């Protein structure tokens with residue numbers, strides 16, 4: 001938890017309480033359903049919470065922003081972002097029902113009112129969002145194809161609307177057709193060895209294929 005405060009020192013008491021509660025909630029749920037690996041649960045704040053919050057270092061969502069988390073799994077990056085941005089609306093989607101059961105319980109345990117979940121493949125989700133966030137779900141061209149038509153145009157005249165994807169490694173081949181894609185190194189925000197090769201890819205609306 002100290003790690004979160006180190007990089008996000010202006011949290012409210014409520015947010016601190018919610019971030020602290022994550023550890024027990026995930027530990028309890030992991031005993032019943034394995035949503036987070038053993039190693040990762042021991043380093044939950046580094047590997048999941050702080051990693052998810054890397055998106056917030058790239059874009060600070062304004063109140064009322066609609067965000068879709070595709071393939072949220074156990075709730076990442078959606079849940080940490082929903083704690084950080086309580087005035088934004090989050091829709092967390094996954095194609096595996098048991099993972100969403102855990103997400104629903106964690107959301108209820110935290111008292112988060114800004115999160116909705118749906119058990120579905122993202123291709124079947126209808127609706128428009130200002131941003132689509134994700135981590136470790138699909139190769140970028142496949143992902144872009146899945147979410148085509150789901151990003152709202154001209155909402156608040158925000159040219160940044162689009163995809164924010166947490167990825168690692170060499171992305172040159174994957175991103176070669178997306179000229180306006182911007183890649184942010186998470187090591188420039190977080191001084192921790194874990195983030196050495198980790199990045200946030202921002203694909204604004206205009207660059208969608």
Ligand SMILES: C[S@@+](CC[C@H](N)C(=O)[O-])C[C@H]1O[C@@H](n2cnc3c(N)ncnc32)[C@H](O)[C@@H]1O
Nearest residue numbers: 071072073076094095096120121122135136137
């Ligand atoms: C490797 S896990 C990543 C989970 C989470 N984003 C994280 O980083 O911890 C990939 C998740 O994407 C989900 N998924 C894969 N394809 C999907 C699709 N087309 N629609 C919705 N969810 C999908 C899987 O069920 C799985 O939970």
